[in-house]
Amino acid sequence: MLTITPFAVVATVLYLILAIGFGFKKKVSIWRQVLSLLFFAYLLVVVDITLFPIPYTHNGGDIQANNLIPFKTIMAILKDGSLSNDFSNIGGNVLLFAPFGFLIPLLFRKQNSYIKILLLGFLGTLCVESSQFMISAILGFTYRSFDVDDLICNTVGTLIGYAILRVCRYLGQKRMWVKLSPILAVVVVGGILGYEYTSHSTPERAQESMDSNVLPLVTVPLSKGVVLVTPTDPKTTTKAGYEAWYFEKSGLLGWRLKATSIDELNHSVSSLTANEQTFIWGVTGNSNAESVLYRTKGKFYKSSVNAQGIWDIVLPFTQNISSGGSLSLVLHNGKTDTLAFQTNKNNEN
Numbered sequence: 001m002l003t004i005t006p007f008a009v010v011a012t013v014l015y016l017i018l019a020i021g022f023g024f025k026k027k028v029s030i031w032r033q034v035l036s037l038l039f040f041a042y043l044l045v046v047v048d049i050t051l052f053p054i055p056y057t058h059n060g061g062d063i064q065a066n067n068l069i070p071f072k073t074i075m076a077i078l079k080d081g082s083l084s085n086d087f088s089n090i091g092g093n094v095l096l097f098a099p100f101g102f103l104i105p106l107l108f109r110k111q112n113s114y115i116k117i118l119l120l121g122f123l124g125t126l127c128v129e130s131s132q133f134m135i136s137a138i139l140g141f142t143y144r145s146f147d148v149d150d151l152i153c154n155t156v157g158t159l160i161g162y163a164i165l166r167v168c169r170y171l172g173q174k175r176m177w178v179k180l181s182p183i184l185a186v187v188v189v190g191g192i193l194g195y196e197y198t199s200h201s202t203p204e205r206a207q208e209s210m211d212s213n214v215l216p217l218v219t220v221p222l223s224k225g226v227v228l229v230t231p232t233d234p235k236t237t238t239k240a241g242y243e244a245w246y247f248e249k250s251g252l253l254g255w256r257l258k259a260t261s262i263d264e265l266n267h268s269v270s271s272l273t274a275n276e277q278t279f280i281w282g283v284t285g286n287s288n289a290e291s292v293l294y295r296t297k298g299k300f301y302k303s304s305v306n307a308q309g310i311w312d313i314v315l316p317f318t319q320n321i322s323s324g325g326s327l328s329l330v331l332h333n334g335k336t337d338t339l340a341f342q343t344n345k346n347n348e349n
Contacts, residue, residue: 003213004052008044015040032107039103046096049199050128053208054135055143055215066133066146073149092201093153094160097121101161114159121158125151200254203228203247210245210257217242220312223275224248225258229310232262239264242310244281246274271321278319281312288331296325 023033067073077089101121105112111120129151132144200206203226204216211233218229225248232243241264247255261270261281269282280294289305294313303311319325329337 002052002054002056004044004048007047007052011044035103035106039107042099042103046100046128049096051131051135051144053213055139066142068146068148070148070152073147074152089201090153093150094157097125097154097157098161098164100124101158101163102165103161105162105165114162117158117162118155121155122151124158125154128154200256203245203255206247206255206257207245217308218306218310218312220279220314222246222279222314223277225255225274227272227279227281227312229281229312237262242283244270244272244279246272246279248274269321269327271319273318276316276318278315278317278321279312280315280319280321281310284309284311284329286329286331288333289329290332291330293328293330293336294321294325295328 019033019036022028028036074090101117104117104120111117129146133146136142136144136146199209203219207216207228207230211230213233214230216228216230218227220227220229225246228245228247230243230245232239232241234240237243239262241262243263244261245257246259248258250256259272259274261272263270263281263283269280271278271280273279282292284292284305286309289309289311291305292303292311292313294301294303294315296315296319301313301315303313305311331337
């Protein structure tokens with residue numbers, strides 16, 4: 001998994017060299033240098049959100065589909081009927097390019113009309129979407145989809161940012177920045193909150209923001225959220241195996257991690273609990289395994305075993321799995337073996 005870190009380090013070093021060189025040679029004002037730095041930082045944020053992390057291989061999940069039909073994705077999101085989902089997907093794309101329309105006219109005085117900003121915003125987001133398409137072509141699978149609706153939302157966001165700037169200028173040239181400061185503060189805070197929410201707008205993005213070196217192999221609905229099962233990352237833990245992440249949606253803060261558990265490939269059964277439900281899971285280590293049965297309180301709960309050997313069972317109640325039931329492994333030949341694995345406890349946040 002390639003993160004933005006090496007790219008950001010190289011880009012920052014080059015920017016500082018050029019900024020310092022031009023600053024002394026052209027005697028650029030401090031205000032203009034600050035604006036340039038803000039714009040550079042903003043571009044890094046856009047690149048991070050839209051292009052990174054870049055996986056080296058496909059994780060086996062569903063491949064994203066490109067969309068060339070205007071408003072198809074937008075209408076599908078609106079039909080979902082979720083205001084928070086509308087904000088994260090549509091509003092997030094609009095807000096992402098609002099600073100672009102706000103900062104460009106301040107840095108480049110000739111770019112000071114709705115038509116010019118419209119064209120620049122469209123070209124900027126087209127560059128982003130085309131980069132996603134080209135990187136996907138190089139990888140051999142669609143890691144980020146090319147969506148014409150993203151072009152629409154981003155371009156609208158650029159126009160909104162420019163409109164905000166025009167309103168600020170309309171307030172008057174004298175002491176403009178005094179009048180502008182509350183609005184600018186709102187834009188900055190809104191941008192930070194928007195970025196924070198966008199980075200946690202889905203469980204997958206929230207997990208990526210915490211560990212971008214692994215991707216989910218299994219996604220399971222649980223209680224008020226979902227569980228993502230990923231390989232453990234040797235860069236962040238010495239425990240080799242798999243990890244389950246339980247995320248819940250926290251209003252405008254997006255999806256947040258609530259509990260985790262790790263299977264260390266020692267034929268253990270792991271679990272975590274959330275809101276009176278219990279998530280039991282593990283890795284069989286047996287290529288002949290077909291399914292797993294859990295028997296408790298006179299009832300059976302069944303799970304199939306996927307290609308990685310991962311299985312999971314959701315119990316609609318809180319259960320101490322080490323003493324409250326029994327596990328059986330069903331093989332492809334129909335035979336059944338009893339599972340008597342050591343239990344790993346979950347870590348709740």
